[in-house]
Amino acid sequence: MKVAVLGCGSVGSQVVRLLLEQSDELAARVGAPVELAGVAVRRLEAAREVEVPEGLLTTDADALVRRDDVDLVVEVIGGIEPARSLILAALEGGASVVSANKALVAEDGPTLFDAAQKAERDFYYEAAVAGAIPILRPLRESLAGDNVSRVLGIVNGTTNFILDKMDTSGAGFEEALEEAQELGYAEADPTADVEGFDAAAKAAILASLAFHTRVSASDVYREGITEVTAGDVASARDIGCVVKLLALCELRTGPDGERGVSARVHPAMIPRSHPLASVREAYNAVFTESEAAGQLMFYGPGAGGAPTASAVLGDLVTIARNRLAHTTGAGESAHADLTVLPMGETVTRYHVAIDVDDKVGVLSQVAMAFAEHGVSIQNLRQEGRGDDAQLVVVSHEATDAQLRETMQHLEQLESVREVTSVMRVEGGAE
Incomplete structure (x- = not known):
């Protein structure tokens, strides 16, 4: 199994280190030798955290991913381009791909998934979220x-x-x-x-x-x-x-x-x-x-060279095993095709701090503003400061749209000097 690595920064250098230092163990886990075929970098003379064997560094990433003998490509350069073009070229050329590129997967994942399916190759990206923490595989497979x-x-x-x-x-x-x-x-x-x-x-x-x-x-x-x-x-x-x-x-x-x-x-x-x-x-x-x-x-x-490289190597071992077995792992699952709801329909609780005039009737005006827009108050406290006061309101659950309408109402009240803070409250019982 020949592996090409794109990028030799904080993560890439650790991927290279692990491939070199653990080659025997990786071969035992995969079932075949795992060999570093090349490392694409922007500048050959740049200082690096790991010493790359002579002859493996190249500035021609496109030529590296298109080599006939490359089975697996690891992309850890980040960004949208040239990462997207290089991944697509690798898949079209018959290589499987491991990526840590959250920005690219989030922006144009479907293009990459479709290309992998068409090429009958794997595209894995565990390292794109939360570094060393295994969360994508449990969501995709365990759950x-x-x-x-x-x-x-x-x-x-x-x-x-x-x-x-x-x-x-x-x-x-x-x-x-x-x-x-x-x-x-x-x-x-x-x-x-x-x-x-x-x-x-x-x-x-x-x-x-x-x-x-x-x-x-x-x-x-x-x-x-x-x-x-x-x-x-x-x-x-x-x-x-x-x-x-x-x-x-x-x-x-x-x-x-x-x-x-x-x-x-x-x-x-x-x-x-x-x-x-x-x-x-x-x-x-x-x-x-x-x-x-x-x-x-x-x-x-959730970050760092070695922890993220651990997630990369985990994906690499899995897809190397798949290559030897002439199969692929689970691809994209988008069958539910649900609507993404607008933020205005999101329901949660809110913590709101309001600077008001310290006079009779202000509290009832503020409470009425919340009530008129269907936002129920769970807790309210007042702190006086001379001629003004601060009201702190914690609401029951309401939609984001209801909360925004309430804030607009409050800002129109003469007794309200400023809504100084609005923060959502999550993770607790009503």
């Missing part, structure tokens, strides 16, 4: 006989580190981000992480697998954590919660009674008793709920 109703996860280590520091130290967002960058958890440009783009791509992949429906990154409602304040984190603590950036994928029934898929990424308060609340620093965890299995949680390092 294939069950009905999954919800997938709830912390799938971005950078944002979890930032929010964890804000919770444990009282730091503000900028201070926690700076520490994450100093420790290497956040990039110099952290936009993809802190604005939720990375998590949204992963949510699309999780929803597609869990609900047998094609869901793309553009279908996922997205909010980042840049607007989360130390005050929000303190308010969460006051009600026994912690703030996490969550990827939430659910089966829902729309207003017309038709089943659909809800996929969203946003910061939310979850009870400290919830298993996801204990996920600290840069770790990831995915929580699933299904009809027969009930609640399951998958936890571990």
Whole structure:
């Protein structure tokens, strides 16, 4: 089994290392020798974490994937192009492919799945979501006989580190981000992480697998954590919660009674008793709920060269075995073809902080605004501050559209100075 690796950065270098160091063990597990055929890189002279044997490095990735003797291609360069073209060329040429490319799978997965099916080859991508944590294979295979109703996860280590520091130290967002960058958890440009783009791509992949429906990154409602304040984190603590950036994928029934898929990424308060609340620093965890299995949680390092390479090698061993057996594994399952529901139909609870004039009648005006739009108040408290006050409202379940209408109503009231914070509350009983 000859393997071509595209990319030799943090993940690619660890894939190469494992292929070289564990060649005998991999051969025993696969049933045939596993040989590194070549490693495509952008610059031959760049410094690398692992020493690649002489003659294996090349800058011609296209020629490498088209070689007749290459059986398996590992794509760990990321991005949309040239990764998509190289994967399609590999499949058309008869090679099976392992990828860690969440952005590409979330944006154009169907093209890759169709190409793999046409070529009668495997396209696996376990490493695209949550690093070393095995979650895609359980959704695709282990839970294939069950009905999954919800997938709830912390799938971005950078944002979890930032929010964890804000919770444990009282730091503000900028201070926690700076520490994450100093420790290497956040990039110099952290936009993809802190604005939720990375998590949204992963949510699309999780929803597609869990609900047998094609869901793309553009279908996922997205909010980042840049607007989360130390005050929000303190308010969460006051009600026994912690703030996490969550990827939430659910089966829902729309207003017309038709089943659909809800996929969203946003910061939310979850009870400290919830298993996801204990996920600290840069770790990831995915929580699933299904009809027969009930609640399951998958936890571990969600990024990093070696952990992600572990997931890549797991896929590689599986598809190498398939090649020897002249078969392929499970491909795309999109038979349900459910509608992706708009965010306005999503149902959850809300934590709302409102600055108001401290005078008689304000409380009843605010309560009436919630009632007029069908949002029931579960808990309300008032904190006075001289001439003004802050009302903190925790609602019962309501749709996102109802909540937005309520916020618009509140902003029109003369006694309301500002709606300072709106955050969803997830993971707890009503």
